[in-house]
Amino acid sequence: MDNAAARKSNGKKERAKGSWRGVITTGIYCRSSCGSRVPHIENLRYFRSSEEALSAGFRPCRRCRPNEGSFEQRHIETIAEACRLIDQADSPVSVSALAHAVGVSEGHFHRLFRSHTGMTPRAYAEQKRMAHARNQLERGRPVTETLYDAGYGSSSRFYAITNKSLGMTPSHFKDGGSKETLHFAVGETSLGAIVVASSKKGIAAILMGDDPETLLRDLQDRFPKSKLNGGDAEYEGTVARVVGLIEAPSLATSLPLDIRGTVFQRRVWHALQSVPVGETISYDEIARRVGHPRAVGAVASACASNPLAVAIPCHRVVRHDGTYFGYTWGLERKRVLLDRESKKR
Numbered sequence: 542m543d544n545a546a547a548r549k550s551n552g553k554k555e556r557a558k559g560s561w562r563g564v565i566t567t568g569i570y571c572r573s574s575c576g577s578r579v580p581h582i583e584n585l586r587y588f589r590s591s592e593e594a595l596s597a598g599f600r601p602c603r604r605c606r607p608n609e610g611s612f613e614q615r616h617i618e619t620i621a622e623a624c625r626l627i628d629q630a631d632s633p634v635s636v637s638a639l640a641h642a643v644g645v646s647e648g649h650f651h652r653l654f655r656s657h658t659g660m661t662p663r664a665y666a667e668q669k670r671m672a673h674a675r676n677q678l679e680r681g682r683p684v685t686e687t688l689y690d691a692g693y694g695s696s697s698r699f700y701a702i703t704n705k706s707l708g709m710t711p712s713h714f715k716d717g718g719s720k721e722t723l724h725f726a727v728g729e730t731s732l733g734a735i736v737v738a739s740s741k742k743g744i745a746a747i748l749m750g751d752d753p754e755t756l757l758r759d760l761q762d763r764f765p766k767s768k769l770n771g772g773d774a775e776y777e778g779t780v781a782r783v784v785g786l787i788e789a790p791s792l793a794t795s796l797p798l799d800i801r802g803t804v805f806q807r808r809v810w811h812a813l814q815s816v817p818v819g820e821t822i823s824y825d826e827i828a829r830r831v832g833h834p835r836a837v838g839a840v841a842s843a844c845a846s847n848p849l850a851v852a853i854p855c856h857r858v859v860r861h862d863g864t865y866f867g868y869t870w871g872l873e874r875k876r877v878l879l880d881r882e883s884k885k886r
Contacts, residue, residue, distance in 0.1 A: 560572065560573045560574075560587075560589075561573065561587065561588040561589070561590065561591055561593070561594050561607055562575075562579075562585050562586070562587050562588070563585065563586040563587075563588060563594050563597065563599040564580050564584055564585060564599075565584045565585070565586060566580065566584050568598065568599055568600060569599060569600055569601070569602050570588065570591075570594040570595075570599035570600070570601060570602065570607060571601075571602040571604070571605050571607055572602075572605045572607045573587075574605070575602060575604060575605035575607070577602065577604055577605070586599075591607050591608045594607070595608070616653055616657065617657065617829055617832065617834050619643045619644075619645065619650075619653065620653060620654055620657045620658065620832040621832045621833060621834075622642075622643050623639050623642070623643050623650070623654060623662065623832075624658075624665065624832050624833075626639060626642055626643075627639070627662070627665060627666045627669055628669060630666075633666055633670075634666065636650065636651060636662050636663065639662055650662075657829075657830055657831070657832050658808055658811075658830070658831055658832055660808070660811065665804070665808075668804045668807060669804050721740065721764075721766075721767040721768065722740075722767065722768045722769075722770050723738045723739065723740055723745060723764055723767050723768070723769050723770065724738065724739050724770050724771070724773050724776045725737060725738035725739075725746075725757075725760060725769055725770070725771050725776075726771060726773070726776050726777060726779075726780045727753045727756070727757070727771075728780045728781075728783070728784050729784075730749075730784050730787045730788060731787075731788060732749060732787060732874045732877060732878075733749060733750055733751050733874070734749070734750055734751065734752065734753045734756060735747060735748065735749050735750075735756070735780075735783065735784070735787070735850075736748045736753065736756040736757060736759075736760050737779060737780045737783050738760055738764070738769070739776070739779060739799065740799045742797070742799040743796070743797030743798045743799040744779065744783070744796055744797065744798050744799060744849065744852065745764075745798075745799040745801065745848070745849075746760060746763060746764075746848045746849065747783055747848070747849050747850045747851060747852055748760060748848070748850065748870075749787075749850045749851075749870040749871075749874060750870065750871075763848060782796060783796070783851075783852070786851055786852065787850075787851050787878075789881070790818060790851060790854075790878060790881060790882050796852055798849060798852060798853075800849070800853070801848075802843075802846065805831070805833075805836075805839060805843060806843040806846060808831040808832075809827060809831055809840055809843035809844065810843065810847060810849075810853045810855075812827050812830045812831055813827070813844070813847075813853055813854055813855055813857065813858065814853060814854070816854060816857045818882050819882045819883050820857065821857050821858070821859045821863070821879065822857060822858055822859070823858070823859060823860060823861040824837045824840050824841055824844075824858055824860065824861075824866075825837055825861050827840045827858060828840045840858075841866075841867070844858055844867075844869075845867065845869050847869065850869070850870050851878065855868070855869070856868060856870075856874070856875045856878045856879060857879070857882075
């Protein structure tokens with residue numbers, strides 16, 4: 542065996558010992574995947590962990606930062622930190638200020654935030670402010686005080702945002718939606734009964750079950766102060782579209798939705814809507830996508846609170862090992878929906 546072949550063979554044996562490499566001539570250690578130029582094999586030492594390399598007297602590479610976890614983990618931590626800064630701020634924070642605070646460029650931060658949360662930093666901050674305003678209105682606080690406390694500089698901006706988010710005026714919401722009218726109808730599918738209800742903004746509820754009467758009571762519990770208007774012949778067309786989505790979930794169907802929930806719930810539901818037909822995703826992965834990798838329980842709770850069956854496909858969420866775990870509308874319905882999607886993919 543010539544010298545070159547021997548060095549190559551020895552290099553493979555050394556790399557098998559660990560995923561961190563130290564350069565003896567520089568005193569720096571990197572990940573084995575680092576893009577920096579690889580020195581001669583005789584100048585390398587391999588380690589099984591970052592701690593082992595540090596103990597041997599090597600310092601971390603500034604390019605791959607081997608002591609700071611994986612790139613994906615660092616991205617998750619960056620977004621989680623940005624979300625904390627937005628949550629704790631007393632007034633709106635600019636994207637440039639957030640990017641500077643977490644130590645990345647503004648363009649990179651904007652792309653990173655959107656890829657992990659499904660929304661821009663500005664949209665996330667707006668939803669956070671809106672959630673605060675919603676909470677204050679629910680407690681009976683005057684609209685004017687809520688407006689300024691939430692950081693809105695003008696009433697026109699506040700009313701425009703709240704009308705879109707709440708589906709009604711702030712004063713109307715403060716009264717508990719007592720003037721809101723929801724159109725609803727009962728339908729039948731191969732999976733049992735459904736109740737569909739809509740506001741002026743879009744479909745606010747799709748409930749599935751065995752007993753229509755039970756579903757109607759559920760609808761009343763979800764919207765206790767709204768006027769429920771049934772028996773509308775024109776509304777049957779909307780119900781038919783929902784039935785079509787349940788019977789053939791692989792067919793692309795665009796339904797106008799009135800999605801109501803907390804900022805965190807909306808982020809989870811948005812992430813669910815991005816899961817392609819025929820695929821599944823774990824609770825852990827959803828938690829990572831929304832920037833809270835440890836909030837697996839909160840993700841499961843958001844899925845269980847989803848009022849829009851199939852339209853927000855919480856049936857596509859499974860455990861990390863692929864097994865099913867809970868479904869508001871029944872595990873058998875979940876199994877059938879997933880089977881249909883996998884066969885027609």
